[in-house]
Amino acid sequence: MDTTISRLDARELAAWRGLLKVHAALSKALDAQLEAGHGLPLTSYEVLMYLADAEGGRMRMHDLASSVLLSRSGLTRLVDRLERDGYLERCSCAHDARGAFAVLTPAGREKLDAARDTHLAGVREHFLRHFSEEELEMLGTGWQRVLNDLT
Amino acid sequence: MDTTISRLDARELAAWRGLLKVHAALSKALDAQLEAGHGLPLTSYEVLMYLADAEGGRMRMHDLASSVLLSRSGLTRLVDRLERDGYLERCSCAHDARGAFAVLTPAGREKLDAARDTHLAGVREHFLRHFSEEELEMLGTGWQRVLNDLT
DNA sequence: CCTAAGTGGTTGCATGCGCAACTATAGCTG
DNA sequence: CAGCTATAGTTGCGCATGCAACCACTTAGG
Numbered sequence: 001m002d003t004t005i006s007r008l009d010a011r012e013l014a015a016w017r018g019l020l021k022v023h024a025a026l027s028k029a030l031d032a033q034l035e036a037g038h039g040l041p042l043t044s045y046e047v048l049m050y051l052a053d054a055e056g057g058r059m060r061m062h063d064l065a066s067s068v069l070l071s072r073s074g075l076t077r078l079v080d081r082l083e084r085d086g087y088l089e090r091c092s093c094a095h096d097a098r099g100a101f102a103v104l105t106p107a108g109r110e111k112l113d114a115a116r117d118t119h120l121a122g123v124r125e126h127f128l129r130h131f132s133e134e135e136l137e138m139l140g141t142g143w144q145r146v147l148n149d150l151t
Numbered sequence: 152m153d154t155t156i157s158r159l160d161a162r163e164l165a166a167w168r169g170l171l172k173v174h175a176a177l178s179k180a181l182d183a184q185l186e187a188g189h190g191l192p193l194t195s196y197e198v199l200m201y202l203a204d205a206e207g208g209r210m211r212m213h214d215l216a217s218s219v220l221l222s223r224s225g226l227t228r229l230v231d232r233l234e235r236d237g238y239l240e241r242c243s244c245a246h247d248a249r250g251a252f253a254v255l256t257p258a259g260r261e262k263l264d265a266a267r268d269t270h271l272a273g274v275r276e277h278f279l280r281h282f283s284e285e286e287l288e289m290l291g292t293g294w295q296r297v298l299n300d301l302t
Numbered sequence: 303c304c305t306a307a308g309t310g311g312t313t314g315c316a317t318g319c320g321c322a323a324c325t326a327t328a329g330c331t332g
Numbered sequence: 333c334a335g336c337t338a339t340a341g342t343t344g345c346g347c348a349t350g351c352a353a354c355c356a357c358t359t360a361g362g
Contacts (some may be wrong), residue, residue, distance in 0.1 A: 005271045006271075008279075012275075012287060014287075014294065015282065015288075016278060018290060018294025018298070019174065020174075020220065021220065021294065022294045023170065025298060025301045029301055043318090061340070062339085062340060069171065070320095071321080072320095072340080073319080073320065073321080074318075074319050075341095077318075077342095078318085078319095096327075096339095097326080097340095098325095099327090100340080100341065116156070120157075120158070124163075126301060127167060127297060128159075128167065129300075130296040130297050133162065137166075138286060139166040139169060140165030140166045140169055141165075142169075142281055142282055144165070146177070146277065146278060146281050147173060147176060149280075150176045192348095194348085212312095213310060222350050224313080225348075225349050227311065227313085228312095228349080247357080248358085250309090250310055250311075250357090
């Protein structure tokens with residue numbers, strides 16, 4: 001029986017495998033950079049960043065988990081570590097006794113401020129720099145189509 | 152002291168965060184699809200695929216590791232599992248007694264043939280479909296620029 | 303040759319993650 | 333308001349992965 005579906009052509013392969021390779025290489029590079037410069041893993045950085053951008057420097061665990069693309073349990077442990085290191089605190093929610101907020105501490109904000117330049121520079125230097133404005137526009141809208149489709 | 156580096160604008164943010172989200176969602180979806188349909192994790196699929204495409208259905212461990220974006224130790228364990236399941240065998244190398252080949256077995260090739268259509272259909276349906284030929288071309292060349300830069 | 307440095311692969315160990323089960327609370331329905 | 337279902341967060345557990353140490357072998361240099 002023949003294969004019913006043809007292989008990927010060179011263009012498709014480059015676009016698809018490239019995505020995988022770029023993600024792997026870029027995550028690794030940016031994580032290493034952040035770890036070396038500030039002792040902060042990339043995932044921790046992202047938590048602090050989302051908190052800093054949120055109203056009052058605080059977010060519900062659930063929302064935070066989906067923002068940083070982690071499972072709820074994964075986020076619980078990550079927040080444990082960040083709390084242990086003093087970068088944030090847990091704070092119970094007045095309106096929903098089940099819930100908890102993660103709240104950025106001054107130390108956390110300080111850490112983030114120190115790390116942000118490093119990280120943004122890395123993203124620009126290793127990723128954004130390689131695309132024109134039109135290309136970035138296309139990437140953004142393309143990602144949106146893919147994500148909508150995946151629900 | 153002001154931040155020396157400006158935040159990402161909306162376009163940059165969409166291009167960058169989109170890459171992360173798309174990779175996460177897509178890996179998860181394709182992995183689940185493969186696992187559900189053939190009991191084969193995505194990483195295992197990739198090993199079998201690279202072997203099938205290689206001369207004689209065999210590759211050196213080292214080369215295989217870099218192809219599937221895994222550390223050497225990670226590949227050792229993965230190959231352990233695939234060998235246990237009968238999809239491949241280890242085979243010592245005649246020219247270099249240190250080295251080992253991973254060799255696809257008939258069962259492995261069969262498994263791959265069964266899984267390939269599922270996977271390719273998934274990649275097309277959830278990723279390639281959303282981009283025009285020109286856009287795919289752009290993606291491929293863009294990824295190349297990024298990867299060259301990261302060496 | 304013989305030694306020293308390098309390379310291929312595996313193993314011990316620690317880590318970070320997801321899933322499923324659990325607890326506590328909220329909110330809906332009769 | 334009683335009970336049922338859904339949701340928020342945590343915990344136990346298992347798994348895949350990376351790093352560093354390790355062995356076996358190869359290769360280069362005296």
